[in-house]
Structure formats: C-alpha cells, structure tokens
Amino acid sequence: MNTTELRQFAAEIRTAALECLESFGSGHIGGSMSIVEALAVLYGGALRHDPQNPNWQERDRLVLSKGHAGPALYAALALRGFFPREMLLTLNQGGTHLPSHVDRTKTPGVDMTCGSLGQGISAAIGMALGSRLNGWNNKTYLILGDGECDEGQVWEGAMFAAHYKLSSLICFVDYNKQQLGGFLENVLDLGDIAAKFRSFSWNVIEAPGHDVAAIAGAVAAAGAQTRRPTAIILDTIKGYGVDFAQGVEFNHSMSFTKEQIGAAIAAIRSGI
Amino acid sequence: MYTVLTKIETHPTLMRDAFGQALTAAAERDDRVVALDADLASAFGLSDFFRRFPGRAIQCGIAEANMVGVAAGLSSVGKIPFAHSFGCFTSRRACDQIMISGAYAKLNLRLIGSDPGITAAHNGGTHMPFEDIGVLRSIPRITILDLTDPVLLGDIVDQLAGDKYYGVYYMRFPRKNAKGIYAPGSTFEIGKGNLLRGGADVTIIAAGIMVAPALSAADALAADGISARVIDLFTIKPVDADIIARAAAETGAIVTAENHNVYGGLGSAVAECVVRTQPVPIEMVGVDDRFGQVGSENFLLKEYDLTPEHIVRAAKLAVQRKNG
Numbered sequence: 001m002n003t004t005e006l007r008q009f010a011a012e013i014r015t016a017a018l019e020c021l022e023s024f025g026s027g028h029i030g031g032s033m034s035i036v037e038a039l040a041v042l043y044g045g046a047l048r049h050d051p052q053n054p055n056w057q058e059r060d061r062l063v064l065s066k067g068h069a070g071p072a073l074y075a076a077l078a079l080r081g082f083f084p085r086e087m088l089l090t091l092n093q094g095g096t097h098l099p100s101h102v103d104r105t106k107t108p109g110v111d112m113t114c115g116s117l118g119q120g121i122s123a124a125i126g127m128a129l130g131s132r133l134n135g136w137n138n139k140t141y142l143i144l145g146d147g148e149c150d151e152g153q154v155w156e157g158a159m160f161a162a163h164y165k166l167s168s169l170i171c172f173v174d175y176n177k178q179q180l181g182g183f184l185e186n187v188l189d190l191g192d193i194a195a196k197f198r199s200f201s202w203n204v205i206e207a208p209g210h211d212v213a214a215i216a217g218a219v220a221a222a223g224a225q226t227r228r229p230t231a232i233i234l235d236t237i238k239g240y241g242v243d244f245a246q247g248v249e250f251n252h253s254m255s256f257t258k259e260q261i262g263a264a265i266a267a268i269r270s271g272i
Numbered sequence: 273m274y275t276v277l278t279k280i281e282t283h284p285t286l287m288r289d290a291f292g293q294a295l296t297a298a299a300e301r302d303d304r305v306v307a308l309d310a311d312l313a314s315a316f317g318l319s320d321f322f323r324r325f326p327g328r329a330i331q332c333g334i335a336e337a338n339m340v341g342v343a344a345g346l347s348s349v350g351k352i353p354f355a356h357s358f359g360c361f362t363s364r365r366a367c368d369q370i371m372i373s374g375a376y377a378k379l380n381l382r383l384i385g386s387d388p389g390i391t392a393a394h395n396g397g398t399h400m401p402f403e404d405i406g407v408l409r410s411i412p413r414i415t416i417l418d419l420t421d422p423v424l425l426g427d428i429v430d431q432l433a434g435d436k437y438y439g440v441y442y443m444r445f446p447r448k449n450a451k452g453i454y455a456p457g458s459t460f461e462i463g464k465g466n467l468l469r470g471g472a473d474v475t476i477i478a479a480g481i482m483v484a485p486a487l488s489a490a491d492a493l494a495a496d497g498i499s500a501r502v503i504d505l506f507t508i509k510p511v512d513a514d515i516i517a518r519a520a521a522e523t524g525a526i527v528t529a530e531n532h533n534v535y536g537g538l539g540s541a542v543a544e545c546v547v548r549t550q551p552v553p554i555e556m557v558g559v560d561d562r563f564g565q566v567g568s569e570n571f572l573l574k575e576y577d578l579t580p581e582h583i584v585r586a587a588k589l590a591v592q593r594k595n596g
Contacts, residue, residue: 057350104348105378112348113377116368122338123373126345126353133306133327134349153369156338163333 001044006212009079010040014241015265016075016088020098022261023089027100030251032072034176034209034236035143041215042141043076051081054108058136061111061127065120066145066174067101068253074098074107082109118151120144121171125161128169128229139223142171147179150188155200161229162201169229170222173197175209176238180252197231209234210241241268274424274458276468280484283422283452287445288317288386290422291429295354296321298433299328305433308343308355310336316356316386316447340366340383344373347380352433358392359385359444363404374440375411382432383442388418389531390572391446391481392564400564401444406536408442409509415462416509418480418530418538419445423454424506428462437462444480451484453504465512471501474587474594475519478529479505479538482557482578486529489583500587511541513549520550525590527555529583534558553593555586 001009014036021027043049048060064073071091078085083097090096097106101115111127114120121142128140144154161169173193181187190196197204203225205218215234222230238252239245242264245254299305299321306328307313307321313331322329330346332339336357343353356362362385363370374381385404387393392400405416415437419425425445432441453468460466468483469490478486483504490500501523503515520526526546530538539556546554559576573579 063345103377112345113372116372118337119341119369119373122341122369123345123348123377125338126342126347126351127349128345129330129342130306130346130349130351133351136349153337153341156333156335157341160332160335160338160342 003213006040006044006216009044010037010212011268011271012079013040013072013075015268016079016085017072018242018261018265020071020074020088020091022256022258024091026253026255027071027091028068028253029242029245029256030178030238031066031145031174031176032069033240033242033245034238035069035072035174037210037212038143038172038215038234039072039076041212041219043080046216046219047141048138051109054082058138060139060141062141063112063114063120063124063127064102064143065114066117066143066148067114070098070100070102073102073110077107077109117145117148118153121154121157124169125157125166128166129164132168139168139170142169144171144173146173146175146177146184146190146193147187149173149190149193158197158200158202165227166229167225167227170219171229171231173231173233174236175233176236178238178251182249194233201228203228203230204233205230206233206235209236243267274460274466275455277452277455280451280453280487282449285422286317286448287422287425287450288447290426292317292320294426294429295433296324298430299325302352302433304350304352306330306346306351306353308332308339308353310334310339310357310361312357336361336365337369340369340381341373343381344377344379352380352382354382354384356384356386358399359388359401359404360399363401363407367407370408370440371411375414380438381440383440385442385444386447388444388446388480389559390569390576390578391448391531393569393572394566396566397564402533402559402564403536404444405508405532405538409536409541413439414509415439415441415507417441417443417462418506418508419443420480420483420504420506421450421453423452423456423458424460427458427460431462446481450481453483463507463510463512465515466504466506467515468504469502471499472523473499474525474527474591475501475503475523476527476529476583476587477503477505477516477519477538477542479508481531482529485578485580486583488580489587492580492584493587498587498591505538505542508538508541511545513545516542516545517549520546520552525553525594527557527583527586527590529557531578532558533561535561553590555590557582557586
C-alpha cells in the first residue's frame with residue numbers, strides 16, 4: 001500500500017475496532033486506538049502473512065504483548081480476511097473467539113497469547129531465535145506498551161535479544177505516556193525509553209506514532225539491521241482519533257454509548 | 273516395562289549426567305530439541321550439550337521468567353525446549369510465565385526444577401523447594417514428575433524429546449546421586465504409578481528420593497508382620513487413579529512419602545484421589561509446613577521427618593486406624 005492507502009487502511013482499522021468495542025459497550029479503547037497506525041503498516045504490507053493460511057510456518061509473526069489492545073488487532077485481522085467482519089461484534093461474549101486479551105488458541109491470525117504484561121517480549125524472542133535456528137528468513141514483530149515496560153521481564157528480554165543479536169526482532173513501543181492509573185510520570189516514571197533501549201544495545205528509532213509513512217520508513221530501516229534488534233519508539237496519543245477518549249487521563253478502559261461511538265466513526269469517515 | 277532391582281544402593285551415575293546424556297542423545301536424532309539454562313548449565317550436566325550443540329544450547333543468564341517465555345516462543349515455531357533452573361526458581365520465579373505463556377497458550381514446554389526439597393542441602397532455605405509441586409499443580413493440564421533414579425529419568429527425557437507428548441511438563445530431580453531402583457533398560461509410562469512391591473496390609477505411595485526409604489520401611493514392616501505394598505507414583509499430576517484406588521481397596525490404609533510440603537504435594541494428590549474413589553485412612557510423611565534450611569541431606573532427612581523410621585511409624589498408625 002502507498003501512504004494514502006495506508007492512511008485509509010488505518011481509518012478502516014480504527015472504525016472496525018470501534019465497532020468491535022461498541023458491541024460490548026466498554027473496553028480498552030485508549031491503548032487500542034494508539035496502535036492503529038502501527039497495525040496499518042504491518043497488515044498493510046510490512047508483515048508477511050497469508051490470511052488463507054494463518055499457520056504458514058515461515059510467516060512473519062506479531063506478538064501483541066500489550067494483549068489488552070486486542071480489539072485493534074482483531075479489526076486489522078478481520079479487514080485482512082482472517083475471519084468474517086461480523087465476528088468483531090462478538091467481543092467478550094461467552095464462547096467468543098475474540099477475548100479482551102489476545103489468545104493464540106482462539107483467534108485466527110493471533111500468534112501469541114498475551115495479557116499478563118511483560119511476557120510477550122520473551123515469546124517474541126523465542127520465535128525469532130527459533131526461526132533463525134530453523135533457517136527461516138522472517139521477522140518477528142512485537143508491540144509493547146509503555147506502561148508495560150514497568151515489568152522487569154521486559155528488560156530481561158531486552159538484554160537477551162541484544163546478546164543474541166536478534167536483528168529479526170522489531171519491537172514497537174507504544175509510547176502514549178499513559179497507563180491504567182494515569183500518566184506514566186505519576187504512576188512510575190519511565191524516564192527516557194529510547195535511551196533505555198539504546199543502553200541495552202538495541203537499534204532505536206523514534207517515530208511519530210500516527211504517521212504511517214514515518215512508521216513504514218522505520219520498519220524498513222529496522223529490517224535492514226543485521227546485528228541488533230530494533231526498538232521503534234512510537235510517539236503516540238492514547239485514545240487517538242476518538243474525541244471522548246483522547247486526552248482523557250483515565251482512558252485505559254472506558255464505557256461508552258452507541259451514540260458516542262457513532263459520532264467517533266462519523267468523524268473518522270469525514271476525515272478520510 | 274520396568275524391573276525393580278533387588279538390592280537398593282546408590283546409583284553411580286549422577287542424575288544430572290543421566291539427564292545430560294539422555295538429552296544429548298535426543299538432540300542427536302532430532303534437531304528440534306533445544307536446551308535453555310539460567311546460568312546453571314555448568315552445574316547441571318549440560319556442559320557437553322552446550323559444547324556439542326552450541327546453537328541449540330541457549331544460555332539465558334539469571335533470568336528465569338524470560339527463559340520460560342523464550343522457551344514458549346521457541347515451541348511455537350516447532351522446537352522442543354528443555355528449560356532448567358533450580359526447582360525453587362523454575363516454579364516460583366517463572367510461575368506466571370509457565371501458566372500463561374506455557375499452559376494457557378497451549379505451548380509445548382519441558383521444565384526442569386533441579387534439587388527439589390532437601391536435596392538443595394547446603395544451598396539452604398532460599399533454594400529448597402518444598403512447594404514447587406504445590407505451586408504448579410493447580411495449573412490446568414500441567415504434568416508434574418518427581419523422578420526417582422537415572423534409569424527412570426533417562427527414559428522420561430527420551431520420551432519427552434519427541435512427538436509423543438505435547439504440553440507443559442515439569443520434572444523435579446536432584447543433580448547428584450540417587451538410589452538406583454530400576455534395572456537398566458526399564459521403560460515407564462507417564463501417568464502410571466509403578467508397583468515396586470506387593471503387600472496386603474498397607475500401601476506406601478512415594479516419589480523421588482522417598483522411594484528408597486519407602487522400600488526400606490517395607491522391609492522393616494515385614495519384619496514386624498505387616499505386609500506393605502510400595503508404589504512409585506512418579507507422575508504426581510495426573511495421578512494414576514487406578515493404582516491408588518486399587519491400593520486403597522486392597523490394603524485399606526495408605527501412607528504417602530514425599531520430599532515436599534504435605535500441603536499441595538503428593539500426599540494431597542493421593543488424598544484427593546482416595547476420598548473420591550475408595551476412602552481409607554491416609555498418613556502423610558512429608559515436610560510439615562516448614563521452610564528449608566542448610567544442612568547435609570542426612571541431617572535434613574531427620575530434621576524434616578523423612579526417614580524410613582518415620583514411614584514405618586506412619587504405616588503402623590494407618591493400619592491401627594484401619595483396624596479401628
């Protein structure tokens with residue numbers, strides 16, 4: 001996809017994710033909205049995958065370590081044809097294939113079960129290392145939340161990935177500066193996240209997180225790495241593109257009305 | 273099929289060497305087998321594996337949570353990972369990773385917790401897991417194995433290094449010597465208890481390092497006219513409900529013997545089975561809700577009431593309770 005198409009795809013993902021969330025009436029809207037552009041770049045072309053064959057062995061993989069952003073990923077997967085779009089309206093219903101937190105055993109196209117924060121990085125590392133041992137020429141993508149970086153396991157993994165020179169590992173950090181309990185600086189100050197990854201010997205790229213062209217450029221640059229894993233620090237806004245969520249301190253998980261979601265979708269469509 | 277040795281004595285092969293040899297042999301025939309370790313490989317008999325399969329020997333540093341997660345990721349791309357740390361760290365430090373990245377995600381892990389219970393000896397209370405089985409046993413569909421001797425250990429590693437089993441398997445065993453119970457060439461079935469000795473008055477169900485004391489206790493009981501059956505219940509989850517219910521029905525009294533807290537371990541597992549099938553008196557030999565401490569294994573066996581004499585006493589009490 002070209003930049004215009006990626007922007008359009010992002011709007012479609014955002015709209016479909018809102019429909020998914022609206023079907024349940026509440027959910028993790030803030031962190032779903034902040035990763036939409038990254039997902040658009042991945043599922044718009046960067047991530048080698050085949051919706052008709054979701055278990056294609058040598059595919060690229062995505063580990064959504066901030067597993068609560070499932071609705072955004074489900075929207076991208078549905079739009080790519082992994083499952084029917086109507087399924088998006090089953091979020092969190094009993095027996096659903098779309099649980100609040102992503103589950104590899106339930107949803108076609110979901111590569112790892114995540115939700116207990118901090119664990120996705122290790123699984124992604126295992127995938128990247130195992131793929132290399134298997135002789136596969138693929139990438140493993142990872143999306144970390146910034147609040148998630150409170151978890152010590154993130155840094156165990158960061159040290160490991162650099163030590164093993166896992167250049168096929170490309171990690172987005174959704175740097176939206178908010179976590180459940182408020183702003184990072186008030187809950188637990190993350191400090192300079194880019195500097196932290198640099199100090200762990202990662203290749204670090206900082207990018208505006210809602211600019212698909214910039215993200216695509218960062219992914220391409222990361223893909224050219226041969227000796228270091230890459231962290232792409234996405235400068236994002238939690239709840240981006242949804243007026244009742246964006247800029248709200250406690251937008252991690254919210255309740256909303258049909259009317260609110262309808263207005264948000266109308267605003268997105270009018271902006272296209 | 274297994275054969276029980278007639279004379280029980282210390283096996284010359286270290287348990288860690290039996291593990292390393294079995295894993296190396298498995299890795300020779302199947303390149304999906306990989307080993308992960310948290311800075312204990314040289315203390316765990318994996319040095320040879322690390323030399324021979326450098327790409328497939330994954331040193332994780334002192335980071336057990338990451339190690340288990342990496343193992344899960346490896347298994348998702350087809351590898352068969354064996355990940356080791358001391359039992360205290362594998363079970364406690366990485367519990368959530370075992371639960372979510374492993375069991376809940378339905379991935380394929382072989383986890384080793386070495387030096388269970390008193391076999392941690394001079395590493396002391398910080399390193400002495402009397403709770404690893406209890407911590408892990410409530411994770412759905414996990415398999416928990418307390419491995420008795422090098423013959424059993426080698427056979428189980430061999431079986432787990434292929435396609436026969438899928439899921440999360442936790443093995444606990446000491447790094448050093450164990451008493452030899454089984455003849456070379458014996459084979460075993462995960463989920464089946466091993467009947468080591470027939471008996472009609474009471475059944476001693478033991479696992480791991482407590483199997484040899486259970487056999488000694490049975491000898492002592494025989495001298496006192498009590499016929500004791502002995503079962504090696506090396507699979508603690510899922511338990512072999514048939515062999516337990518049959519023992520309860522046929523002997524009417526049970527003693528469990530474990531190198532673990534009596535809360536949550538073998539005794540609990542057996543009791544859960546007995547009360548649901550064939551309720552009979554049960555006495556539990558094990559650690560009575562205490563923390564570990566430093567000491568020689570002989571000191572600790574006595575300190576925590578884990579000797580043949582304690583099993584004999586418990587068996588007599590169980591028989592007495594049975595006879596009302």
